[in-house]
Amino acid sequence: MANQQVPMVMEEITDPEELAKARVQRARFDRNSAWLQAHAKEVYTRYRGKCVVIAGEELFAADTPEEAWTLAATAHPEDDGSFIRYIPREKVARIYANQRRVAAM
Amino acid sequence: MQINGEWLLCDDGVVRPVIRGEILTNERLWQPAEFLVDTGADRTVFSAATLSKLGLQPIVVQERLGGLGGLIDAVVVATQIQLTRETGSKVVFRSQYAAVTAVEALDICVLGRDITGLFTVLVDQPGNLVCLLGQRHRYTIVPG
Numbered sequence: 388m389a390n391q392q393v394p395m396v397m398e399e400i401t402d403p404e405e406l407a408k409a410r411v412q413r414a415r416f417d418r419n420s421a422w423l424q425a426h427a428k429e430v431y432t433r434y435r436g437k438c439v440v441i442a443g444e445e446l447f448a449a450d451t452p453e454e455a456w457t458l459a460a461t462a463h464p465e466d467d468g469s470f471i472r473y474i475p476r477e478k479v480a481r482i483y484a485n486q487r488r489v490a491a492m
Numbered sequence: 493m494q495i496n497g498e499w500l501l502c503d504d505g506v507v508r509p510v511i512r513g514e515i516l517t518n519e520r521l522w523q524p525a526e527f528l529v530d531t532g533a534d535r536t537v538f539s540a541a542t543l544s545k546l547g548l549q550p551i552v553v554q555e556r557l558g559g560l561g562g563l564i565d566a567v568v569v570a571t572q573i574q575l576t577r578e579t580g581s582k583v584v585f586r587s588q589y590a591a592v593t594a595v596e597a598l599d600i601c602v603l604g605r606d607i608t609g610l611f612t613v614l615v616d617q618p619g620n621l622v623c624l625l626g627q628r629h630r631y632t633i634v635p636g
Binding site: 393394395396397398399400401405406409410412413416417419420424427431435438451452453455456467468469470471472473474475476478 | 500501502503504505512514521522523524525526539540541542544545574576577580581582583584585586587588595596598599600606607610
């Protein structure tokens, strides 16, 4: 993959049944995301260095992503709109750009 | 085609441009994920925390990514990313994507130019606008 163009295929989903299912999942995702935004200050202050999963508009924090996912799935097995964030230990300016791949030697 | 995102408050009190989407898991389920719209990133990269939920078998296990933090370990997985159009329909991007393996390396997934390069990218904080425009959608700059 290094230093070569990887094929990208873009296609639109038109199946009404699939779209209806996706819309329901997206609504759950939106609710969980809105919950995190509404509680951002508290969450980001309290859970530095942790992985947090938002599921069922609740927060589940742990040291590893696997633990956080397990806690969330146990409490809200039905929520397919859950997502994860890692809360960095420190507040520092972030440069995400220039994610350049380097060939292995 | 218009794919909308938003400015989200991050842990350091900074708002950043984010588009929400889904990534296809090994069980053919869609896993929600937030993607930072990074116009400088060469490629889309998954966070290790998100990767842990996908259950995907890497097709390259010793990839390395470079940035200001130096080199970091990554893997490459073949999967699909799904984004939502302004009409509510879904657009799928099937390719190979890098994923970092250290949780601390990336707090959020990054949408890079392998995908954003297919669109006109609008990241306008004063205008509170984040969106990808494609096909017949255009924008106009009006002199003030």
